[in-house]
Amino acid sequence: MNLRWSSLILACGLAMAGGMARHGVAQPLTNTKYGQPDLFRQLEEWLPTPNEYRTASGAPGRGYWQQRADYVIDVELDDEKQRLIGRETITYFNHSPDELRYVWLQLDQNHFHPQSTAHRSANAPSFSERQPIQLMEVLLYAEHFPGGFQIERVADGAGKLLPHTIVDTMMRIDLPEPLQPGSSIKLDVHWSFNIVDADLIKARSGYEYFKEDKNYIYEMAQWFPRLVAYTDNNGWQHKQFLGAGEFTLELGNYVVRITVPADHVVLATGTLQNPAEVLSDAQRQRLDDARKADRPVFIVTPEEAKANEQQRATGKKTWIFAADNVRDFAFASSRKFIWDAQGRRVGDREVLAMSLYPNEGEPLWSKYSTAAIIHTLNVYGRYTFDYPYPVAISVNGPVGGMEYPMICFNGPRPQKDGTYSAYTKYGLISVVIHEVGHNFFPMIVNSDERQWTWMDEGINTFLQYLAEQEWEDDYPSRRGEPADIVGYMTSSNQVPVMTNSESVLNLGPNAYAKPATALNILRETVMGRELFDFAFKEYARRWKFKRPQPADFFRTMEDASGIDLDWFWRGWFYSTEHVDVGISGVDLHLIDNGDPDLQATREREEKARQRPTLSEERNEPLTKLVETYPALKDFYNSYDTLEVTDEDRQSFKKFVESLDEDEKKLIESKTNFYVIRFRNDGGLVTPIVIEISYRDGSKELLTIPAEIWRRNSREVSKLLMTEREIESIELDPRKQMADADASDNHFPPRIESSRFRLFKQERTEKNPMQRSVERADAERKKREGKTDETAQPAGKPETNGAAANGAAANGAAADGAGMPQAPPEIAPQAAETPTPRGGGEAEEGDKKEPRPPMPMPVDESVPTPAEPRPAGTPSAGSK
């Protein structure tokens, strides 16, 4: 046993070392003298040593620094050839204490070059799942698409050319003189590239071509060479762009001049500086109206957009945008765009929420996009800080969902006929919430996405869930509820959340859902909402416009809440254990006050309760010797071992008199001492939430903190002292613990039926007409076949209607054959079609509660009293 655990700990340790390479992990030595790992061990050993840049409390230190990069960019969009031509002047500020001899720029478009590392290191696609012809089209396109930056020129601010070296998606520029701490330099870069078809290759930016009107939508991002982040804990974060890990960027100010065909509509990160040159009077007036409106106002109406599609303006216009304190810059341009806007007061400022979408997005987009933006700013603002930017934009185009400062790209669209499914509607609202939410994480709380996907995706998904739950009742959130993550957490092929983005096996469940669910549990069960919200807001405040690392998040949450969370981070973020706690037993202890009369009564009752053994029963009628010869009886035949003598009573009386008042009260106490025993099968330690039902009808919900597991993470027991009598206990009644196995969550133990069996049972019960017909048939056959009734054991214990054992859905043989039954009484019921389950019953996690036990034996002719079911046939529009 020890050996197995040792190797397991060692394996976990090594795995963690891999993921934590940058942090200089110290492994706890394997403890062979106590066959359990220390799950409450403080995390200090794994987290980086605090320093003047990042404190032990999780805040930026007094020496905290970060670089800054300002950009002035001129870019032209070639609508004929789908190309972008640009030049930029970067002013790079070195706020670090280090001398820099070179700087690195990221060239993300190089990712699309056929010779990129990403392309060359890609695994072969799974040919079984795609239609072959279209797959060929995509593969060929990717193989030959001339993607990647063409760097025309790299120079300093004075025009002197600088030597530069391109390494896949990174470029190193060697500086003529080292850049000293506190200084800045100017860099001048000219480039061009071919815009990728983002409809064909799933990309974070590119164009979409519309065959019908021969127009393009351009969603442009990663379109200019930008500074690689240089940080205190990482140096240059220039891990190559392989596709999964996103971006790590510096904050700065941007001025961008975008030249496009004169009839294009453009929105970007930042505010428009020259509206008089690019907007009509009507549009400017509408924008003013929008700022004060309480619902979205069209700046470009659907009709105007439709008309615009037919045009081909010959000239060009230049749109000038300025943005302060942003880490990136994206824009969208098209002549197909409808544009709506609505102003919103945030704190003491006004924010303009806007959406751009073609007519293909109607009627869904005008109804939901801008509304979702505003909702997001409200909800996220409450949990973090007021949205600090002047605009928040959502654009519809080829990209499914991607975030940039102040602007995001979202894909869902209705059908061509304008109808859409609930799927699409909620898909749109959710993705807008999610992408706009990204402004907060990582655009403003500037985490390193290349290294840790979960720090922005997990946190954002958590807030997205909160925002969705505030949109409408029963919003169909896809993640957030603990019960939803259980399946993934128990499955194989997992890596811990604290794994580099490129190495994670299932990025979705791993970096989005699991951390989001963990935070939910932290909020609802471990800390409570008040403490959590305070600590989380403090984290957001501390790291607003700064660059946090995971340790800063872990430390801040503890620091501000007062709750030791090392076990929580260790379990949820560093391990792949899941939650599975079960009740292994309940013992009751009572005070025996020593009163001999009571004791005797008790023992008599117990004796009376005992059933005689089989032999005793059979021997009872036999004639015994002492009855024939009474002389053989003596004292011992009539001696009652349980008789209480006066001596006993005296002795007891003396004992009681020797007690003082308090002691007397104690021994008379009717307190029940229950000891509830729990075992941890899943490994992940957790608070234990139980609901106790007492015989007097009352119920009590108890939350035992996770610290109960600190000495023994496998088995613990909890003492409960109460005057009342416990009737039953349920573990995790509100499905908040992410417990994987509900079969051991009850005391007295309940056999938990599989979901399948329950469904099948109900199907059987829902069809009384069919059953009665079968029964009539069976009776008839019996009469005709003259089946011998005694051949069937009477009262076959088919309890709980479980005749479904192996029987086919129409439940024929088992209940019909040979059971003497009363004529069926059929209660009028709804028609045969399966009634969909609405409401909360089926939605409490992925397990249904089994029915309360039924009396034995079951008379199956009477339909089981079912729980009240929401009435209605499918056509009554049940959900």
Add this chain to the structure above:
Amino acid sequence: MRIVIAALLAATWLHPFHISQAEVEWNPQSQRVEVALRLHPQDAQAIIDRMARTTVDLGTAKDEDLKEWYSAYLRERFALVLESAKDEPPVRGEFEWVGVERGERHVWLYFELKRPSALSEQPVLLENRVLMDIQADQTNVVLLRGLERVGLQFRDEQIRLPLPPAFWEAKGASTPDTAPEPATGR
């Protein structure tokens, strides 16, 4: 139609990653594997839309149609199969539809699978490639009842996995055929 190369670019910044969860249990009396498959309503909608080749309103669709669409889709994608050579089509066990349950948060599909061969000489694998043709980055988790919460994970690269021998030895433990034990006294 948007096609994805899952290999070239993991479509992960699009928050919609996809996961489905199923419970399977071997029923020795009926000699069938009982499956309860849990899907998000959006995924169920996507399946029906694909099979019907148009948008279907699940609230008003006829049961027989739903049964037909779901069955046609699932029998090819969730089955007990025999190991087969790469270029041979797999031998799939039969599929029997049981029913569907619709809630707001999940759609549950119930069906039974037969083993592809009566004789248990050849190893029988579980194949689960539900939704992998509809969206990229689909993960399917299958929980094996009767075993200590063992979960199998199916992805694009791995659509067939062996079932542990203990799975076939389960005695239908989840059958509620005994009354619960009385509460213990002291």
